[in-house]
Amino acid sequence: GRKVTLCLRPEAVGPEGAAGAARLDLAVEIAEPTGSDLFLWLRLGTALLSSRFPATFSAATTGTQAVWLDLSRAVIFDTESSTRID
Numbered sequence: 001g002r003k004v005t006l007c008l009r010p011e012a013v014g015p016e017g018a019a020g021a022a023r024l025d026l027a028v029e030i031a032e033p034t035g036s037d038l039f040l041w042l043r044l045g046t047a048l049l050s051s052r053f054p055a056t057f058s059a060a061t062t063g064t065q066a067v068w069l070d071l072s073r074a075v076i077f078d079t080e081s082s083t084r085i086d
Contacts, residue, residue: 003079008069010039013051015059017068024067031061040065 017023026042026049033039038053042065051067053059076085 005077005079007075010050010052012070012073013067015053015057020072021068021070025064026067028060028062028065
């Protein structure tokens with residue numbers, strides 16, 4: 001088999017889960033308020049995962065935060081060629 005990379009945009013990671021979404025409790029590394037949104041950078045193994053929350057959401061800015069991954073919005077790439085796999 002070949003190596004693939006799973007990608008999720010920040011909009012697919014947030015405080016609420018759609019049907020089929022996966023819940024994770026992740027460590028908050030960075031909280032970045034941008035006005036209308038709050039972006040949390042979360043530790044997932046050795047990677048940082050960007051998530052998007054409404055600015056009014058009372059998210060953890062330290063410790064852990066529960067997030068939902070909408071895997072129906074995932075995009076998969078061939079790791080070696082960076083080609084999207086449909």
